[in-house]
Amino acid sequence: MRSYIAEFIGTALLLAIVAGSGIMGDTLGVGNAAVALLGNSIATGAGLYVLITLLGPISGAHFNPVVSLMFYKLGDLNLKQLVGYLICQFSGAITGILLTHVMFNLPLLQESTKVRTGLGIWVSEIVSTLVLLSVIRIGVKGAKDRVPMLVALTVTAGYWFTSSTFFSNPAVTVARSFTNTFVGIAPQDVLGFLLAELFATIMMVMVFCRQK
Secondary structure, three states: OOOHHHHHHHHHHHHHHHHHHHHHHHHHHOOHHHHHHHHHHHHHHHHHHHHHHHHHHHHHOOOHHHHHHHHHHHHOHHHHHHHHHHHHHHHHHHHHHHHHHHHHOOOOOOOOOOOOOOOHHHHHHHHHHHHHHHHHHHHHHOHHHHHHHHHHHHHHHHHHOOOOOOOOOOOHHHHHOOOOOOOOOHHHHHHHHHHHHHHHHHHHHHHHHOOO
């Protein structure tokens, strides 16, 4: 139960960090997308480092369905645990978005109108997800104590070198469709992201992951 709670809280706080810093950056940058993205990426990386460091010993600090799927394939989670993690991640992500709306006095229920679609975006999500999973897999095997920093820096860099801004997380993708702010994604574009992330995950677990 402690691991499920950690996944729920960790994912909720991650989305609050992502959405909140996006709103703050966009507001203070007066619409300057570069300033907003800079603040968004730094805050997300810093928040991830803290969350993974503190909650990693409890749940593994996945906060991401594709990460949980990889560890299920590796034998670190059984099917019941996987389902529990997925439920906590998706519900936690949406909760984090709603919490952000409350903190910034925005309408609680929203639907994003931000278009994020096209071949380049989908390829970007495939690359993003493969990079993230590879960093975690290699890091756990060879530099376990440095995984929080490795993941945090990877995501921070990913905001800038990918056209999709490195979602690489189905729970994050779905939740961000519920906010019409800087970090939003239009509901009709969610499926393309999810398929790209799932495709990358299948590639990863089939080719690079073997059960212990």
